[in-house]
Amino acid sequence: MSHPYVTIDLDTIEHNARAVVELCRAHGMAVTGVTKGTAGHPEVARAMIRGGVTSIGESQLENVRRLTQAGVGVPCLLLRLPSLSEVDDVVRTVEVSLNSELPVLERLSRAARRQHRVHDVLVMVDLGDLREGLWSHEVVPFISKALSLPGIRIVGLGTNLACFGGVVPSVENMTRLVEIATAVERSCDLKLEWISGVNSSGLNLLAAGSMPTRINHARIGEAILLGRETTHRQPWPGTALDAFVLHADILELKQKPSVPVGTRSEDAFGHLTPFANHGLMTRALVNIGREEVSVEGLTPRDSRLKILGASSSYLVVDMTAAAECYHVGDELTFTLNYAALLSAMTSEYVRKRPLRNAPPLIATTTET
Numbered sequence: 001m002s003h004p005y006v007t008i009d010l011d012t013i014e015h016n017a018r019a020v021v022e023l024c025r026a027h028g029m030a031v032t033g034v035t036k037g038t039a040g041h042p043e044v045a046r047a048m049i050r051g052g053v054t055s056i057g058e059s060q061l062e063n064v065r066r067l068t069q070a071g072v073g074v075p076c077l078l079l080r081l082p083s084l085s086e087v088d089d090v091v092r093t094v095e096v097s098l099n100s101e102l103p104v105l106e107r108l109s110r111a112a113r114r115q116h117r118v119h120d121v122l123v124m125v126d127l128g129d130l131r132e133g134l135w136s137h138e139v140v141p142f143i144s145k146a147l148s149l150p151g152i153r154i155v156g157l158g159t160n161l162a163c164f165g166g167v168v169p170s171v172e173n174m175t176r177l178v179e180i181a182t183a184v185e186r187s188c189d190l191k192l193e194w195i196s197g198v199n200s201s202g203l204n205l206l207a208a209g210s211m212p213t214r215i216n217h218a219r220i221g222e223a224i225l226l227g228r229e230t231t232h233r234q235p236w237p238g239t240a241l242d243a244f245v246l247h248a249d250i251l252e253l254k255q256k257p258s259v260p261v262g263t264r265s266e267d268a269f270g271h272l273t274p275f276a277n278h279g280l281m282t283r284a285l286v287n288i289g290r291e292e293v294s295v296e297g298l299t300p301r302d303s304r305l306k307i308l309g310a311s312s313s314y315l316v317v318d319m320t321a322a323a324e325c326y327h328v329g330d331e332l333t334f335t336l337n338y339a340a341l342l343s344a345m346t347s348e349y350v351r352k353r354p355l356r357n358a359p360p361l362i363a364t365t366t367e368t
C-alpha cells in the first residue's frame with residue numbers, strides 16, 4: 001500500500017526565501033529562516049540558505065541536530081524557550097537561544113562554563129501577544145542581572161507577535177521595542193547587536209516602509225514555506241503558495257447518500273455533525289486521516305472537490321462535481337495550511353519527497 005506523501009518543491013522555497021530576504025535586506029534586516037513547520041527538514045533549510053537566509057530557527061533541539069548532522073552549516077537559533085532540564089543540550093546544540101527566565105539563564109551560564117563555550121541569548125519581550133517574554137518594565141532589571149552571568153552573552157532583544165493573542169506588529173509596538181532596547185543600552189552600558197522584531201506577520205509593516213530602522217532581524221517561517229503573511233493570511237507578493245503538496249490515494253469511490261442512514265449518535269471523535277441532504281453523491285475515501293494530518297488545513301487542488309470530513313484513517317471527499325474524472329487508485333492532491341503542514345511533516349506515516357528542478361505537477365487538475 002502506498003503511503004500518502006508530501007512533495008517539497010525546493011526551488012519554490014528558495015525563490016520564496018529570496019523574495020523575503022531581499023525585502024528585509026532592503027530595510028536593513030537579516031532573516032532567520034524558520035524550519036520548524038517542516039520538522040527541521042535539511043533540504044528545506046538548504047533551500048532557504050540558497051535563498052539568502054543567514055541562520056535557521058527551530059523549536060526542537062532534535063531538529064537542529066538533524067540539520068547539523070546533514071551538514072547544514074549556518075548558526076541555529078532555538079526559538080522555543082529552553083527548559084531547565086535541557087540547558088546542557090541547548091548550549092551544545094545551538095549558538096543562540098531565546099530566553100525570558102533568570103533561573104534558566106543561570107543554568108545556561110553554568111552549562112556554558114562547563115563546556116567552555118559562550119552561549120548567545122536573545123531576551124524576549126512581551127509587547128502584548130501574551131506568549132513568551134518579559135513585560136516591558138522587567139527588561140532592564142532582568143538584563144542587569146543577566147550581565148553578571150559568565151558564559152552567556154546578551155546579543156539582543158526579540159519579540160513575538162500574532163501567535164497567541166493575535167496582536168499585529170505596528171509602528172507603536174515596534175517603536176516600543178526600540179525604546180526598551182535604548183533604555184537597556186543606557187542603563188546597562190551594553191550595545192545590543194540584534195533587535196529581532198518580527199515573524200511573517202511583520203512583512204506588511206516592513207513593506208509599507210514603517211518598520212523602525214533599528215529593528216534589524218526577522219524570523220520567518222510561514223511566508224517562506226507557504227507564501228503567506230500571517231496577519232490576514234494573504235499571499236505574499238513574489239512568493240508562491242504551493243511549495244508543499246500532499247498526495248493521497250483514492251481507496252473507495254462510490255455513490256452514496258449525503259445523509260447517514262439510521263439512528264445517529266456521536267461520531268468517532270465525539271461530535272454530532274449536522275448533514276445537509278444533497279441527494280446521492282459520489283464519495284471518495286482517501287488514505288489520509290487525523291492520524292496523519294490536521295485535516296481542517298487541507299484544500300483539494302481540484303476546486304471541484306470538497307472535503308466532507310475525516311476519521312482517524314480516512315478523508316471523505318465529495319467528488320460529485322468531477323465524478324467521471326477519477327477512479328479508484330488515483331491520487332488526489334492538496335495544499336496545506338501551517339497546521340496541516342506541521343502535522344504532515346512531523347508524521348512518520350507521511351513520506352517526504354523533496355524535488356529540485358521539478359516540472360509543474362501533472363495533477364488530475366482543476367480543468368476538465
Ligand SMILES: *Cc1c(COP(=O)(O)O)cnc(C)c1O
Pocket residue numbers: 034036059079080098160198199200201219220221222223230
Ligand atoms: C515559529 C516562530 C517564528 C516563525 O513564525 P512565522 O509566522 O512562521 O514566520 C518566529 N519566531 C518565533 C519565536 C517562533 O516561535
